[in-house]
Amino acid sequence: MSETIIQVENLGKKYIIGHQKQERYATLRDQMANGAKSFGQSLLKPFGKQTNDPSSEEFWALKDLSFEIKEGDRVGVIGHNGAGKSTLLKILSRITEPTTGRITIKGRVASLLEVGTGFHQELTGRENIFLNGAILGMSKAEIKQKFDEIVAFSEVDKYLDTPVKKYSSGMRVRLAFAVAAHLEPEILIVDEVLAVGDIAFQNKCLGKMENITENEGRTVLFVSHQMAAVRKLCNVAYWLEGGTVRETGKVDDIIDSYEKHMISRASSQLNGKIVNEEHGLELHSIDAFIEDDETTSTLKVEVKGYAQKQISRLAVAVRITTSDGVLVSNIWPRMANSFLDNIQEDWNCVFKYQDITRYLGGGDYLINIMVSLPGMGIILKVEDAAIINIPPVDIYGAGNYFSWRQHGIVPLSVQFDYSQG
Known part of the structure; x- marks a missing residue:
């Protein structure tokens, strides 16, 4: 039976969030008054007097966290932004100290x-x-012994004697990962930072992490929003939510549960009709799905609604973001010529994003819908209306497509159709 290499007991991390008043300037009198107030509050504390300070509040990034990790486990840590993933890794890496609880690490x-x-x-x-x-x-x-392997893996040998300040972010990640992976740690902790590198190097890093766990018996903690990468690399998953462990278990079971939660969270926004009574407009359904054929994959986003009265011109816009809110694609009516003219009663419009897997890296993506009228702005808006999962292309191969992480908003090819009645 494998030995426990990390044990976490009742772990908590508290931060104090400050709220500063928005003032144009502070006079000397204001500064003296604030100083006197702070001094008075500090005098009251030893006597048990509690003072309410509206300028700050407590925030628990982690609370009552307990778990253990076995030697050789490949642990994926998943969850929404703000769930406490990065805070947990910083505490395990001894970068920051916990507020409560105890951690035991061997190695x-x-x-x-x-x-x-x-x-x-x-x-x-x-x-x-x-x-x-x-x-x-x-x-x-030890470093000298591994030096040549580190340089070969990082692929920055031409710039080895160049100051790091002149490196791109991708080159820094290459070198940092190469050092961390080749100096034989018992525990390797990797956050989403690998997303900065190019696709080929990301896949190379995943292959290296898989090798050091399966062949060398070392332990890896991996945080990523790319569920396909977590499935491929990890055997155990921890789903964090609100600073606590919501679920833990086999990686496939936890990711399936997490994705179902994401889908229900997105679709719950359309429980019933979304109505703008002033303009007599309703949204009935928003669906997103991927159709595959022999040569390409097409993402279809279908929006259905109802117009109680005739509307001369209606605009439907689609925004695609990652699961943690990073904008990927923003298709506005003037870009896709997606205007619905003279609609009344039932209407339907479909956006078709062709060859979607060529442009989007593997992971979960959220569909956001906005409906607007000329000169009146947005009259209906549904955030996280649907969720799609894009599988990675040849996760251990070189990959011949570029990633939104490197190039920002991707120039997707979009076709727009609509019908009514």
């Missing part, structure tokens, strides 16, 4: 949480390999 930890963490901007790539290795607890002899 050396290497973490890759933010681009450039542990690098000195003025030092060269070569010097930073030794610096980063020393931070991770490796001796100079």
Whole structure:
């Protein structure tokens, strides 16, 4: 039976959120008054006097978290933005201290949480390999032994003697991951930072993490919004929500449960009709699905509604975002010529995004719908109206498509159709 390598008991992390008043300027009198007020409050505290401070509030990023991870486990940590994933990894990496609870870790930890963490901007790539290795607890002899493998994996050998400040974010990630993965830590912690790199290198990193867990018996904690990557790499998943563990278990079971929750959360926005009474307009349904054929995949977004009276011109817009809110595509009526003219009673419009898997990396994407009238702006809006999952293309291959993470909003090819009656 595998040994427990990480044990977390009643872990909690509290932050104090400040709320500053919006003032154009503060006079000397204001500063003196505020200083006196703060001094008075500090005097009252030893005597048990509680003072309400509207300028700040407590926020628990993690609360009463307890779990254990076995040696050799490949753990995927999933959940919405703000669920506490990154906070947990920072505590496990000893970057920040917990407010409550206890953590027991057996073995050396290497973490890759933010681009450039542990690098000195003025030092060269070569010097930073030794610096980063020393931070991770490796001796100079150990670093020298692995040096050639690190350089070969990172593919930055041409720039090895160039200061890191001149590296792109992708090059920094390449070098940082290569150091962390090759210096043989017992526990490797990786946040969503790999998304900065190109597709080929992301797949290379996933392959390396799979190798060090299956063949070397090391433990990996992996945070990602790409569910396909989590399924492929991990055998266990933790679903965090509101700073606590909502579910834990086999990776396929937890991801299935998480995706069903995402779908129900999105579709619940259309329980019943969404109505703008002033303009007599209703939205009845919003559906998104992918159709595959032998050569391409097409995303179809279908919006159905009803007009109680004739509307001369109606505009329907579609926004696609990642599950954590990053904008991917924003198709407005003037871009797709998606105007509905002289509609009345039942109406239907369909957006067709052709060759969708060529442009979107693997993961969950949310569909947002906006309906507007000329000169009146948006009159109906449904956020997270539907969810789609894009599978990665050859997750361990080179991949011949670009990613929205590198190029921003993607230029999707869109066809628009509508009918009424």
